[in-house]
Amino acid sequence: AGLVDMSSFAKFLLQGPQAEAALQRLAANDVAVPVGTSVYTALLNARGTFESDLTAARIAPDSYLLLTGTAQATRDAHWIRRQLPEGVTLTDVTSSYAVLSLAGPKVPEILSRLSPTSFDLADFQANAIRKITIGYATTWACRRSYLGDGFELYAPVEFTAAIYDALHEAGADLGLVDVGYYAVDSLRIEKGFRAWGRELTPDVNPYEAGLGFAVTLGKGDFLGREALVAAKAAPRTKRLIALVGPRPSGQMAWGGEAILADGKPIGEITSAGFGASLDGIVALGWASSDQPIDQAWLDARSWAIDLAGTSVSVSASLAAPLDRTHSRS
Structure with a gap:
């Protein structure tokens, strides 16, 4: 199991009697969910392209x-406040809460040693958020993680050091270790999780990015909906693809490398790293063509990336690297 301090995540409280209606207008996904539920959603502009992506x-x-x-x-x-009606407030609480992210099959057992809450995955379902106690501290626990399936703890900063120590004490015999951001980036690329500023920008719509699940067109009107309806119906000649290559013997891909289809440049890598689960290079990047891009189109071509002038063969897919051999959590 791994433990990551992700306290630098920005955190806001959206509050008011019309908070749901305000967020429904801003968010592309349906956020009219029961209390105790979290939702990953795109925030779009009138062109139907990204202004942000976040968890609500x-x-x-x-x-x-x-x-x-x-x-x-x-x-x-700034973007959210510009859209809010009177009576709905947005408060920055980033400095009030730490974020401790845990991932790995032993995490439910570790947390169960510290809290009376059941962390059995059948009881604590994906995307659920609950208040729990760990020792003398009360914290939010959410079953989601940027590392794959796991839990995030949103803890008051004054209790974070004690919670951190308690987690390591409870998980020592189960192999709990601290994890750094190179590992975080590797794991999120393996799972195909997009990152703002790399895969997601104001020039990209959710369907191109493979994030159609973060959109609910049938929920009613929201910012960017009209443009998204047109984008969904249009041929997709620009797609975010996942690449998997061999274990590097010299140069490593870090992003910015050219993607080659049948020897010709067709796009650029946005994120890359070493995938320990697959023992090789894993990357995400954009491919563009004058033809619609689907998996059959990808399979009909030979793929490579340019590593410092050397062409390295890779496989290309619309699915995340781990999703080719593992079920997505």
Whole structure:
């Protein structure tokens, strides 16, 4: 099991009697969910392209905890506040809460040693968020993680050191270790999780990015819906693809490398690293063509990436690297 300090994530409280209606207009996904549920959603502009992506956790009938990327705090706060009606407030609580992210098959057992809450995956279902106690601390626990299937703890900062120590004490015999951000990036690429500023920008719509699940067209009107309806019906000649290559013997891919289809440049890598689960290079990147791009189109071509002038053969897929051999959690 791994433990990552992701306290730099930006965190906001959206509150007010009309908080649900306000967020429904801003979010492309359906956030009219029961209290105790979190939702991953795109935030779009009128062109139907990304302004941000975030997690909205409903913690009360009139309150959502919003979690977004570290570098997005000021940008997202400005974008959201511009759209809010009177009586709905957005409060930056980033400095009030730490985020401890846990991933691995032993995590439910570790947490169960510290809290009376059941962390059995059948009881604590994906995307659920609940208040739990760990020792003398009360914290939010959410079953989601940027590392794959796992749990995130949103803890008051004054209790974080004690919770961190308790987690390591409870998980010592189960192999709990601290994990750094190179590992985080590797794991999220293996799972195909997109990152703002790399895969997601204001020039990209959710269907191109393979994030159609973060959109609910049938929920009613929202910002960017009209453009998304047109984008969904249009041929997709630009797609985000996942690449898997051999274990590097010299140069490593880090992003920015050319993607080659049948020897010709067709796009650029946005994120890359070493995938320990697959023992090789894993990468995400954009491919563009004058033809619609689907999996059959990818399979009909030979793929490579340019590593410092050397062409390295890779496989290409619309599915995340791990999803080719593992079920997505």
